[in-house]
Amino acid sequence: MTRQILCRSCGEARMKKPLDSEDLDRGWKIRFVYVAAQVPKGHGITMVTAGNRRFSPMADLVCDYCGAVITGQIVVAVSMWREGETFPNWEHQYGNELPPGAVAMADALTKDESSTKQKS
């Protein structure tokens, strides 16, 4: 099983071609969840060098595909697993989950804001 946090543009591109036929034949399943991205507690990288573990906290979330900083944005959490496996929900650790209707509403509000700005 794999999980990724993607910026919205990478995530929505992925939604358009979720799994190829080879993956489907192998029984892969995929789930997409919109999340209002927040840095989870204890987010960072642990590096082990010569037996020493060093934890470096990371202040921001970045897209697993393109590396864009996505903290505070609407992003797409992608989960892939094989049929028969259970994949516990993990998306909430990265922020509030948003139903697609909420994402559409946020888009509409953003559009209103930018059209108001253009008029003034």
Ligand SMILES: [Zn+2]
């Ligand atoms: Zn991206």
